[in-house]
Amino acid sequence: MTALPETTQTKLGLVIDLDTCVGCHACVVSCKGWNTENYGAPLSDMDPYGQAEGTFLNRVHSYEVVPDLGTAQTVHFPKSCLHCEDAPCVTVCPTGASYKRTEDGIVLVNEDACMGCGLCAWACPYGARELDQAAGVMKKCTLCVDRIYNENLPEEDREPACVRTCPAGARHFGDLGDPDSDVSQLVAERGGIDLMPEQGTKPTNKYLPPRPKDTLDTDIDVLGPLLAPVAEQPKGFLGWLDRALEKL
Amino acid sequence: MHPAPSVIFFSVLSGAGFGLLTLLGFGARATSQGWPAFVFFAVGFVLAVGGLLSATLHLANPKNAIYSFSQWRTSWLSREGISAVAALSLMGLYAALIIFFDIRVAPLGYVAGALCLFTVFTTAMIYTQIKAVPRWHQPLATPALFLSYALTGGALLAGAVAHAGFLFLLTALIQLWHWNGGDKAFRNAGTNMNTATGLKGAVRQFESPHTGDNYLLKEMVYVVGRKHAFKLRIIALLFAALIPSFMMLGEVKHLGALIAVALYFTGTFASRWLFFAEAEHVVGLYYGKR
Amino acid sequence: MTFQQPKLETSPKVSDEIRKTTCYMCACRCGINVHMKDGKVAYIEGNRDHPVNKGVLCAKGSAGIMQHNAPSRLRAPLKRVGPRGSGEFEEISWDEAYDLAASWLEPIRRDDPSKLAFFTGRDQSQSFTSMWAQSFGTPNYAAHGGFCSVNMAAAGIYTMGGAFWEFGQPDWDRTKLFMLFGVAEDHDSNPIKMGLGKLKKRGARVIGVNPIRSGYNAVADDWVGITPGTDGLFILSLVHCLMSAGKIDLKYLRDLTDAPVLINADENSPEFGLALRDDDGHQLVWCRDQQKPRCFDAPDVHPDLAGTWEVDGVTHRTVFHHMTERYLGTEYAPETVAETVGISANRIRAIAAEIARVAFDEAFELPIEWTDFRGRTHKTMQGRPVSFHAMRGISAHANGFQTCRALHMLQIILGTVEVPGGFRFKPPYPKPATAHPKPHCKVTPGAPLDGPHLGFVHGPDDLALKDDGSPARIDKAFTWENPMSAHGLMHMVISNAHAGDPYKIDTLFMYMANMSWNSSMNTGGVMEMLTDKDENGDYVIPHIIYSDAYSSEMVAFSDLILPDTTYLERHDCISTLDRPICEAEGAADAIRWPVVEPDRDVRGFQTALIQLGAKMKLPGFVNDDGTAKYEDYADYIVNHQRRPGVGPLIGFRGEDGTKTGRGEVNPNQMQDYIDNGGFYLAHVPEDAQFYKPWNKAYQDWAVEMSFYDKPQPYIFTLWCEPMRKFQLAAEGHGERQPPEHLRQRIKDRMDPLPVWYPSTDQHEGFTVNALTQRPMAMYHSWGSQNAWLRQIHGHNPLYVPTKIWEAQRFAEGDWARVTSPHGEITVPVAHMAALNENTIWTWNAIGKRKGAWALEENAPEVKKGFLLNHLIHELHPPKGDGMRWANSDPITGQAAWFDLKVKIEKCAAPAESQPNYPAQKSPVPKAPAKQAWKVGS
Ligand SMILES: Nc1nc2c(c(=O)[nH]1)N[C@H]1C(S)=C(S)[C@@H](COP(=O)(O)OP(=O)(O)OC[C@H]3O[C@@H](n4cnc5c(=O)[nH]c(N)nc54)[C@H](O)[C@@H]3O)O[C@H]1N2
Ligand SMILES: Nc1nc2c(c(=O)[nH]1)N[C@H]1C(S)=C(S)[C@@H](COP(=O)(O)OP(=O)(O)OC[C@H]3O[C@@H](n4cnc5c(=O)[nH]c(N)nc54)[C@H](O)[C@@H]3O)O[C@H]1N2
Ligand code: SF4
Ligand code: SF4
Ligand code: SF4
Ligand code: SF4
Ligand code: SF4
Ligand SMILES: [Mo]
Secondary structure, three states: OOOOOOOOOOOEEEEEEOOOOOOOOHHHHHHHHHHHHOOOOOOOEEOOOOOOEEOOOOEEEEEEEEOOOOOOEEEEEEEOOOOOOOOHHHHOOOOOOEEEOOOOOOEEEOOOOOOOOOHHHHHOOOOOEEEOOOOOOEEEOOOOHHHHOOOOOOHHHOOOHHHHHOOOOOEEEEEOOOOOOHHHHHHHHHOOEOOOHHHOOOOOOEEEOOOOOOOOHHHHHHHHHHHOOOOOOHHHHHHHHHHHHHHO | OOOOHHHHHHHHHHHHHHHHHHHHHOOOOOOOOHHHHHHHHHHHHHHHHHHHHHHHHOOOOHHHHHHHHOOOOOOHHHHHHHHHHHHHHHHHHHHHHHHHHOOOOHHHHHHHHHHHHHHHHHHHHHHHOOOOOOOOOOOOHHHHHHHHHHHHHHHHHHOOHHHHHHHHHHHHHHHHHHHHHHHHHHHHHOOOHHHHHOOOOEEEEEEOOOOOOOHHHHHHOOOOOHHHHHHHHHHHHHHHHHHHHHHHHOOOOHHHHHHHHHHHHHHHHHHHHHHHHOOOOHHHHHHOOO | OOOOOOOOOOOOOOOOEEEEEEOOOOOOOOEEEEEEEOOEEEEEEEOOOOOOOOOOOOHHHHOHHHHHOOOOEOOOOEEEOOOOOOOOEEEOOHHHHHHHHHHHHHHHHHHOHHHEEEEEOOOOOHHHHHHHHHHHOOOOEEOOHHHHOHHHHHHHHHHHOOOOOOOEEEOOOOOOEEEEEOOOOOOOHHHHHHHHHHHHHHOOEEEEEOOEOOOHHHHOOEEEOOOOOOHHHHHHHHHHHHHHOOOOOHHHHHHHEOOOEEEOOOOOOOOOOOEOEOOOOOEEEEEOOOOEEEEOOOOOOOEOOOOEEEEOOEEEEEHHHHHHHHHOOHHHOHHHHHHHHOOOHHHHHHHHHHHHHHHHHOOEEEOOOEEEOOOOEEOOEEEOOEEEEEOHHHHOOOOHHHHHHHHHHHHHHOOOEOOOOOEEEOOOOOOOHHHOOOOOOOOOOOOOOOOOOOOOOOOHHHOOEOOOOOEOOOOOOOEOOEOOOOOOOHHHHHHHHHHOOOOOOOEEEEEOOOOOOOOOOOHHHHHHHHHOEOOOOOEOOOEEEEEEOEOOOHHHHOOEEEEOOOOOOOOEEEOOOOOOOOEOOEEEEEEEOOOOOOOOOOOOHHHHHHHHHHHOOOEOOEOOOOOEOOOOHHHHHHHOOOEOOEOOOOOOEOOOOOEOOOOOOOOOHHHHHHHOOOEEEEEOOHHHOOOOOOEHHHHHHHHHHOOOOOOOOOOEOOOOHHHHHHHHHHOOOOOOOOOHHHHHHHHHHOOOOOOOOOOOOOEOOEOEEEEEEOOOOOOOOHHHHOOOHHHHOOOOOEEEEHHHHHHOOOOOOOEEEEEOOOOEEEEEEEEEOOEOOOEEEEEOOOOOOOOHHHOOOOOHHHHOOOOHHHHOOOEOOOOOOOOOOEOEOOOOOOEOHHHOEEEEEEEOOOOOOEOOOOOOOOOOOOOOOEEOOOOOO
């Protein structure tokens, strides 16, 4: 049913740290691997050894930021479904295939009902849905719903594949509905933000902005005395050395 | 947005078909019955149903299409389906009574006609509701656009020349209104590289997340050349509205009517192609495009 | 209305079984859990218990499943039937393949084993492959280190007994300032990312020194977009600032390094510039207490950094004295170097000040007692939370060796090597150059070589020269041209063999190196050399045997192909005898085992070598009765012993598998490893975790582990005596003398203290630096056969900085012609702002030759992808002296990939990137048109 639940018991989602993501695409490929083998139809690849285009549920963009003052920066930017509270992709779906779970807020596609019309992908501002060309059904991030509660996995592995694999630890998973959860605390501490807030989708996933960069030159005054020469002349240096060694 | 032929065909043809049926429901050609009535209704049905069938070509998994009637509470696409079926059923009944029994149940015609018009409205709302495509997300102009094209087409096909001339002019105005609003919509929506990424400063794509094509790029990040678009706009405006409306000023006979229909469809296809091709989905921002 | 949602199975079965082995999608060697369904590989994830990756996995690692099923996999041994380069082959049996190989190799071995050149790529079985080559008797063996990062490794070992990556790592848990030089991805792929993640979590500062701001440099808090090739100067300027401010760790320098060692200052002595030594060869220091020179390791010695010793009118001064004299000079002042390095003087000072602040103001102590090699016990361990890491960005230049040494010197004067918060060695390192073998090159027909091929020279006497002074090795490693070429020079083998300089060879045997494509400089030239024929119509390089697992470009140029398995189908051994996977806090090694059996007629290459070795009855591969000593590589891994009780694996030794490090052969060792998750980890005791070169507890533990046979503490060598010995020779001392044309260069470059000199020559018009970087989601050429990875990097634009972008009026979609003194390419361009303004770059090894890797001919790798290698030559253009000098470091011979200077201009877009070569025929079936890989139901 494509009506959105009024509330969900938890708001599970991801917090992605743009200050830490090195753009390695590990999350992209582990997601592809897990979701090819698990939930629903495999993520297919067309002309895989020619022009190649396939379905992925998570992609890592890279941007260049030229601040008003200072040096240009590069930011790696992973993006998958944000599990929006007001998910337009759900309400547009004619078949009821798209839905938002009441228990945890995960937005899913029930492939047994999806007719592959693509409307939900149109409705999503973030490009988080891709229609699988082989299976003809809509694919999207499942928040690894088949991992996070999976009793066949050891407790510590009950987290999304992309989070488990991220070498830099730039991805965090948890309940963003609980202000005391680790992820909520992190968001509060680091000023986590929503993507495209003006779209009114109320994303659950949050992004932690990059920390200020290239601040070293401006610290020079504070640090200056640290580098005061011990002597004017190299000869004087040896005098200093002698005294310093004496004190050791 | 990718101007998929199936969707363009669908919306143009079914629009005109439902437009015609609307007018027939509301009593246009009320004098015809039997064979001549059949022809008019048939044209309406063929266009409307043909359009709908063409739309199903757009489905990647049509075997589940049956479920699309279930979500009328939230989904305009679902409403469109239900509305179309209801409209066509009632209109069918209405038409059958006229054609075979020469009975015109006017209230039935009004209800069926209204449903036909509503169907066009639901189609329009499928696009209008998509906030992620600001050009479509014009709550008044987009439905008006679809409705005006549909009614104009309907009037033309119904041979309601007197109304058609006026509708053509109205369509032209609405079309200009829609373009005008559409051209500003993206900026007004306030969605840009900074809101998309949350990053401050001048943000541009450095590297795409994938070097190959993908569904998103093909479907949502279609970029139409500006020169191209301008030419097509002129064609749309001239063919779908201005020329036919001038023709309507004079006496229109069979050949003229045929030419007017041809012009209308050419112009409408151009307009509808632009409706998709010019529509910029905000996801394009993530790919450094609009 | 109630909201109903579908019932979902949230606990589906994940797999039938998990098989734990070691990843081989790159050389980082993470532990993987291979999930099996119905006997097939279903999903690969990281092994949480594994010391290298602790559960995480990179993009390549997760994509292993696509490598394992790649259509490009070779299927059977191949014998060339068409001309070289055409890719026309017929499949043959293994017996035929061995017969053919032996028919070429046996006569060589009988007459002149040096006619075989056996070179391997980035494999991790060098202790085994080198043993094979040694046993065959050829001096011509090396792995790929010479064109990769030998500068880094050798400079580290000569200076402090180890370098980065396999040798050591930052103390990620404690460091507060981390400075990264010239790294895009590194070998230590996952550990660096994990480490950066830890730093980020703690809010520690990361400084990235790199002309390009991508990847790790993108997350760096401060980015230093240095001019390529000038890091040495920048580092020495930091040294200048720190020394003149007295922000150096005098105690560390005094007690743990050669800074107080006295250097012979008698200009006329043949030992001028060498350390004073006692009769036992111990270096002497000036003792502050006793006011006389004494042995550096005397229990009660009190070394004096400022000490001098006058005898016979000659003043002997300490190494530290030489350092002050050099580095306090104004030529290293920030103001002097700023323009050359492209960093403002202010910024250099700010960085130096920040280093000083963190190293000294944020110093801390760990309450761990330890005893040093002089027998003195210390209550605590002094921590200095500054650490560094560097890789090819500084090593792949012609001044790379000295630059790497400069970086090590910087760490050492800060006292931050092997201390908490600083840089830490990984066992079996530290291991100084003196503890490594020297190169051996004495050939005896029909018999093994006189010792291991590769090693560390300590002066002219150790060079690999024949009696007539000519190079003993085909690659001219360990000659006057590049005396300290510790890893050999794989990039010179083909051109030297083709030129017959220093001599002709008969068979080129290569393993796992795409030498006709991305692995070579001058790719087009190499293809010509491989196909060139002599006046008789025979190939100039008569026979080429090659082992690859996939249909690479190099396959097409070989006469006989020994097809390898994929990494999930074979036994392998990541050994402490070789290139281990240890961590600072533990010694570790690992295995691979066939988690699936190959479905093709392929064999693990090591197994093939064992079988070929036995067939040729090579010593070490046959028993006394002539029967094969080992059945296959697994048999070798378990049963081979280097020294009694010491074998390829340290874990589960002894008959019952309870011994570590040393112990008898355990017949169940392989299964024990499999049961343990594919690896073994022995923790370093707590009091042995720092100060390893000097720490008694560590030294004893290392002996127990079999890394040394007796404790061998040493002091760091800021003053590199072997280099001074080469200088002395160039100055006319000693028997072995360099050729005249190299004399001056040796004097200039072999400075025993780190120096900087420009890494490139100027060529009119070629002013723009051109670099490559490794993409994190691709491994050299192999990534392109991977259906998932190639969607991420299917082609590679040439990134152009804003200044050039605007000057050339480039627009999106444009192409450019890029020329070097050596060649020309035409390629697509893209704009990048966070880039050194005089540098262009592209991703490495994305361009592919048509027909290779089972790719379609319209693959983007072929149409738009390209290699920079066409512009790089192994030799420089002729100089004024008419000679063509090697494009490499004059000390180690390391290939100077990053010294490339080019000219770039906008041009019309061609149909495909240029140069583009005719298709090679594919020896494997055509790839499928679509793929939906799911092995479970
Ligand atoms: N322009 C430029 N060129 C460079 C560099 C650069 O920075 N810039 N870097 C240089 C450096 S450092 C290196 S190390 C080289 C690397 O270059 P190469 O050593 O050539 O690396 P690859 O091309 O990845 O791999 C070599 C071959 O190994 C094969 N292979 C893969 N797996 C297996 C296996 O399991 N068994 C066997 N038998 N074969 C296998 C592959 O199919 C491939 O043909 O490139 C060098 N080239
Ligand atoms: N994913 C992946 N991982 C790999 C490999 C791979 O192909 N793919 N290859 C493996 C191999 S064989 C190797 S050798 C290692 C190499 O790993 P890296 O050492 O990271 O080598 P490169 O990727 O060649 O990157 C060299 C870096 O040095 C920078 N650089 C170039 N010149 C200079 C300079 O003068 N100064 C400074 N400061 N920086 C400079 C370049 O911008 C680039 O960022 O990676 C290994 N790991
Ligand atoms: S795995 Fe982590 S570091 Fe790598 S791209 Fe994804 S989020 Fe970034
Ligand atoms: S990100 Fe897109 S697909 Fe995901 S819930 Fe929001 S709108 Fe729907
Ligand atoms: S593609 Fe499937 S999930 Fe998406 S709107 Fe259509 S039916 Fe619903
Ligand atoms: S949560 Fe699971 S499905 Fe979603 S991006 Fe991560 S790995 Fe993919
Ligand atoms: S870094 Fe990646 S490719 Fe390399 S061994 Fe580890 S997981 Fe495998
Ligand atoms: Mo390398």
